[in-house]
Amino acid sequence: MTDAQDRAARERELEQLEEQLAQMRASGADTADLEARVQALREAVWRHPSPWQVVQAARHPQRPKLGDYLTRIFTDVVELHGDRLFGDDPAVFAGLARLDGEPVVVVGHHKGKDTRENVYRRWGMPNPEGYRKAARLFRLADKLGLPVVALVDTPAAYPGVEAEERGQAEAIARSIFTLVQLRSPVVVAITGEGGSGGALAIGVGDRVLMMQYAIYSVIPPEGCAAILWRDAARKEEAASALKLTAQDLLELGVVDEVVPEPLGGAHRDPDRAAAALHEALTRHLGEVRALPPEERIRCRYDKYRRMGRFSLRPAHAAAPSDDPRSADVR
């Protein structure tokens, strides 16, 4: 049995025990023994999760979604609809709300709770009008001086014919363009799946937080494995190679803080996960709010300007160059 299969088997066992425990609690039985067993198994399975385990937690069907965080963290939530250009995209939530009593603009990928809702919301994969609705709300925040909170949880921007016809790439680029220049404070939290450009489109901010078992990647592990080894089944290896966990991205300087989750994933205790996220959002927003807008924009520029790793090639090691200055195509 491979390590991954072994972990998967133990995770299944853990979920069965957790279900038993919930039933016993409901019936008022004595649960002390079972609780101890569940806790021990949770420790064993999740103390040092593999990157692939984290991928599975991030995609867990019961993982808290945008709606779960909206009700637990914000009050007075009013969803707003439409990009004023083409339509309304149910894969993106955008609206006004209060965070700790103060008005904010909230934007996020909107995954559904069940298959029916997920079909309607395209599993949180936006079309261009979703990003354009988001950008519209970013501009509103800018106009009113409201802070922006963006919650990221998407497998990808939707790969569809109509999405391409309506300019998916332009919509993503334009949304990023709007965010980097926004006068308002912007705090981003990657809560589940950070699927490449589809995530980054609303994921550029003064602070970027990442939930402990969220993932953020330039390509899904399956796609990476298919390209690298022509074998999508090697997704576990690809998940490790891509450095897509919160801890990896903290070390690479891409995220600013890892928000702790209950051991084994936010779905095991959504209230506690939401409370931790709430605390982090409040704290970071307070910090970036204290800066004057121009200073904030400059810091945000520098933050992204610094990202990446490269070195200077010593002159003698430079490759012989086909000097474009001396030649002519004719």
Add this chain to the structure above:
Amino acid sequence: MLNWLRRPKYESVERRDIPAGLWAKCPRCAQLVYRKELERNLKVCPKCGYHHRLSGPERLRLLVDEGTFQEWDADLASEDPLGFPEYADRYRQAVQRTGRPEAVLCGRGRIDGVPAAVAVLDFDFLGGSMGSVVGEKVARTFERAVDLRLPVVTCSASGGARMQEGVLSLMQLAKTVAAVGRLHAAGLPFVSVLCDPTTGGVTASFAMLGDVHVAEPGALIGFAGARVIEQTIRQKLPEGFQTAEFLLRCGLVDLIVPRAELKATVARLLHLMGAGEVVG
């Protein structure tokens, strides 16, 4: 018979369509063309008008006046920040095969006499993919253009973000877009030339933020890959999907310009946008 709108697949960055030898077989019309004639014709098929892909240096020679190009940041080299499987080897091979250090050439030069900052992506080098170095060089090009009061012309040919640098590659989208914002704030023009192919993270960043978008005829331009879309919607894609002509109909590019007219058109656009007045 080959469908003339449907582009050939590009499994490899080696230009198999132009084998060494006197004759080249056109991937679109399948006719044999005398190589010298093809070169003279700027690598546009004289029989069917198919625009063969150009390397970065070829593109520069096409666009920038002879003897005016000063390269910037030629010494920036990629690292392997994730220790990604096979990356170091593939990178070294790309350097050896192309004789160039990265997938982008940046600098200043004149385009029909108009001074401009130029960034040219090179599809020959790891599919023109954008990793840390490409993102950094493109961002610096925009920043220098602001300092020197120059317009920017980018020529894109890229499969997107470079997988081997993971999320650091994704962050180059934000970095380059932020730099475009600086040029925008400085009131300087930006012409984005979209060459075959421009997809993924490059399309979803600076390449789609030009004041004017110019595409080469037949160029593949899009965000998601055709195969991914087909798998998602489980349908065949429409004729000519994601070609320059398709994007023109969708309102996403301004002009489709044949290669022979590209340089003059870009220069004219720069003049009309006030760039000729600026002395570089």
